[in-house]
Each structure stands twice: as C-alpha cells, then as structure tokens.
Amino acid sequence: MTEKQQIEFVIKPDGTVEEKVSGVSGPACEEITEAIEKALGEVVRREKTPDYFNPSRSAEESVTTST
Numbered sequence: 001m002t003e004k005q006q007i008e009f010v011i012k013p014d015g016t017v018e019e020k021v022s023g024v025s026g027p028a029c030e031e032i033t034e035a036i037e038k039a040l041g042e043v044v045r046r047e048k049t050p051d052y053f054n055p056s057r058s059a060e061e062s063v064t065t066s067t
Helices: 028-040
Strands: 006-011 017-024 042-048 059-066
Antiparallel strands (some): 017 059, 042 059
16 A cells, blocks of 8 residues: 655744655655745755655655745
8 A cells, every 4th residue: 555645834934834745755755846846935945854765665855945
C-alpha cells in the first residue's frame, strides 16, 4: 500500500509560509511544490530530512517562503 502524499502549509503572523511535504520520495518533493512556491514568493530556506536522500522510504521536506 502506498503512503498518503500530503503538503501542509503553516502561515505565520509575519507572513512567512512553512510548507511540509510527506509521503513523497527524493526530488519529487520539489517537483510537486514548484508552482505553489513560485506563487508564494521567494524560498528563503529549504530543509531536507534524511528520508529525502533515501528513495526506498517516503521523504519529508520543509520549506519557508516569504511574500
């Protein structure tokens, strides 16, 4: 059974947006969020979890953008 793919957004009081992707392996995280990141503004930080680098497991990635 495949794991559920999910993108979670947290909008902070200062206007920055944190995005967390789960259930997606490797660079596919960046591919599925590319359009929304462009719409949200500049990516100021990207953190890849160890799962990002392990294609046999699902990956998580956190991104912070500013508008």
